[in-house]
Amino acid sequence: MHHxxxxxxxxxxxxxxNQLISKKRYIVEQCSGTIKRxxxxxxxxYFGTVKVNAQVILKSICMNLKKSSQQNLxxxxxxxxxxxxxxxxxxxxxxxx
Numbered sequence: 001m002h003h004x005x006x007x008x009x010x011x012x013x014x015x016x017x018n019q020l021i022s023k024k025r026y027i028v029e030q031c032s033g034t035i036k037r038x039x040x041x042x043x044x045x046y047f048g049t050v051k052v053n054a055q056v057i058l059k060s061i062c063m064n065l066k067k068s069s070q071q072n073l074x075x076x077x078x079x080x081x082x083x084x085x086x087x088x089x090x091x092x093x094x095x096x097x
Contacts, residue, residue, distance in 0.1 A: 001025070035063050 001021055002014040010018070036042045039059045044052045 031063060035059050038066075039063070 002010055002018055004010050039062055041056070041059050044055060046052055046055060
């Protein structure tokens with residue numbers, strides 16, 4: 001992400017780069033904010049890189065489970081969701097027990 005500095009504006013190339021990044025960044029930032037808010041990830045609970053990394057992985061798994069449960073409640077299929085991303089899967093979530 002490019003930032004303008006005092007008395008120095010962004011070039012057209014930098015503005016375009018920011019615009020392209022913002023579409024993906026919006027999704028990632030939204031997910032990060034939800035993890036911080038719902039799973040108390042604003043501050044790490046442990047000391048040490050290994051334990052904090054494990055905590056982040058576990059919280060990410062929780063977030064993925066939350067997202068998948070919401071999709072199951074709506075009754076959407078993997079085929080519908082993946083067609084938006086350009087993948088072709090023929091497996092339906094409703095068939096899994």
